[in-house]
Amino acid sequence: MKIQLPRGKRMPNKKKSAIVLLSGGLDSTVCLWWAKKQEYSTVTAMTFEYGSKEETILVEVTKALGKMASIDTHQFIKLPFLAEFSKLSGSSLSKESKKDLPKLKDEDLDDLTIGLESAKSVWIPARNLVFLSIASSYAEILGDEVDIITGFNLEEGSTFPDNTQEFINDFTRTASRGVLNAKVEVLSPIANINKAGIVQLGKKLEVPFEYSNSCYNPKGFDSAGKPIHCGICESCKRRKRGFKEGLGFDPTIYE
DSSP: OOOOOOTTOOSSOOSOEEEEEOOSSHHHHHHHHHHHHSOOSOEEEEEEEOOBTTHHHHHHHHHHHHHHTTOSEEEEEEOHHHHHHHHHHTOTTBTTOOSOOOOOOGGGTTOHHHHHHHHHHHOOTTHHHHHHHHHHHHHHHHOEEEEEEOOOOHHHHTTOGGGSHHHHHHHHHHHHHHOSSEEEEEEOTTTTOOHHHHHHHHHHTTOOGGGOOOOSSOOOBOTTSOBEEOSOSHHHHHHHHHHHHHTSSOOOEEO
């Protein structure tokens, strides 16, 4: 893993910079385009590889999105220990897992009990806590004020406790004591909106939706380089509903 500073970056810099946690999904992609519209001195995308079923597609998708967004630099961080932890924890999202990924019916998407069970199945041990800690460490290289931008949102926050505004606030407070050479703030521009609202925001930002990937188990790429979604996992179901309600049509490629 080779770490580089954003192009043209000089330290110390008195302007605010951004680190976007980019998984290539709908949420983080919209947040990347949002960050590009802000007056940040530099925008860094940070993508983590931790042995998930969608990892091969994730890497290619995020590389393409980073180029489309013309970001200053893109850091790819391999986390073999988290891949091992995921396997040992029995997460169905681990590429080593033989478990079936959760498949929800459309009417199950707002059932909290079913949603919590689904979240437990795909849970990666302390994933967002690890990601934010690494981003905070990189923030000390950048120095000064750094926003760490996440795709945490209202819909997923109902079942994933590390997708909530409370989690964002708590980590920002923790970073104030754990980071010496930068002032870190964690934020999500979509923290209080659902998938339909995220789609509507993305449309305003002219996000290339069809090049993002939400699928837990994607099926490769089409001839134009767009990821092919399975269409039946929970994440695909939520994506479908978001586009139907927020845009009226779905540009996603499904198997």
